Amino acid sequence: MRFIPLLLVFSLFAQDDVGAPPKSGTTGSIGTVTLNGQVYNQLSIRPEIPIGKLGVGLDIYLYFNDEGMYWDSWDFSSGGSAYKTIIDKIYYLRWGQPGDNLYFMAGALPSVTLGQGILVNNYANIMEYPQVRQVGLNLQWGALPRLMTLVGPARAKEICLLGEKMSSDQALDWGLVSRLAEPGQSVDVALGLAQRCATNPPIASAMVKEAVNAIAGALHKVGSYADADQSRLSGTNQTAAAARRRFADKK
Numbered sequence: 001m002r003f004i005p006l007l008l009v010f011s012l013f014a015q016d017d018v019g020a021p022p023k024s025g026t027t028g029s030i031g032t033v034t035l036n037g038q039v040y041n042q043l044s045i046r047p048e049i050p051i052g053k054l055g056v057g058l059d060i061y062l063y064f065n066d067e068g069m070y071w072d073s074w075d076f077s078s079g080g081s082a083y084k085t086i087i088d089k090i091y092y093l094r095w096g097q098p099g100d101n102l103y104f105m106a107g108a109l110p111s112v113t114l115g116q117g118i119l120v121n122n123y124a125n126i127m128e129y130p131q132v133r134q135v136g137l138n139l140q141w142g143a144l145p146r147l148m149t150l151v152g153p154a155r156a157k158e159i160c161l162l163g164e165k166m167s168s169d170q171a172l173d174w175g176l177v178s179r180l181a182e183p184g185q186s187v188d189v190a191l192g193l194a195q196r197c198a199t200n201p202p203i204a205s206a207m208v209k210e211a212v213n214a215i216a217g218a219l220h221k222v223g224s225y226a227d228a229d230q231s232r233l234s235g236t237n238q239t240a241a242a243a244r245r246r247f248a249d250k251k
């Protein structure tokens with residue numbers, strides 16, 4: 001059976017937390033990690049380097065114990081090893097700021113809140129970091145209104161609340177996708193559709209697309225105009241702060 005992944009893009013009321021700063025800054029950590037069955041002390045500094053709207057979060061760390069330093073993560077002995085060492089130090093990539101028309105974070109997500117904590121409250125994908133590294137996406141551009149337009153409010157709630165894997169046939173039946181392709185053929189199918197559309201009069205095509213988008217998304221702004229304010233509120237209230245303290249106490 002073919003499956004399609006459902007990324008966590010339904011973050012209408014998401015983002016903004018001290019663990020994932022929307023502004024450039026530097027954080028750090030001190031603790032212990034277990035690597036290859038051995039316990040090491042960890043000293044880490046995590047600066048963010050802003051390049052225009054792009055923010056590159058780094059994790060510059062050292063592991064050491066009574067036997068000395070752990071140098072395997074700082075291997076520049078060959079081109080391949082140097083590449084892995086550099087990629088390993090990228091903590092996250094960020095584009096834009098919460099409230100921008102296009103904002104996302106990819107990589108480490110220390111804290112994500114959806115629906116003012118009702119859907120997701122301070123989700124993190126770094127519980128087992130650095131032993132287990134997961135890549136998450138945190139997007140904010142009115143995804144929930146778009147999802148509701150595609151599948152309706154009841155199914156949108158089911159997708160967001162349950163987060164279950166969905167088969168491609170179910171996605172087609174629900175209207176989340178418009179057609180299916182065999183494995184490895186999605187690009188060819190998309191190019192075929194694009195070529196067929198390219199034969200239409202360009203002005204008429206543009207008018208049809210704009211009219212459909214305008215009608216389908218007429219109320220999208222109503223549901224997402226306060227994204228940034230709700231993000232900051234849900235990430236900085238007392239409940240969120242208490243959850244972060246509980247998480248820190250467990251580390």
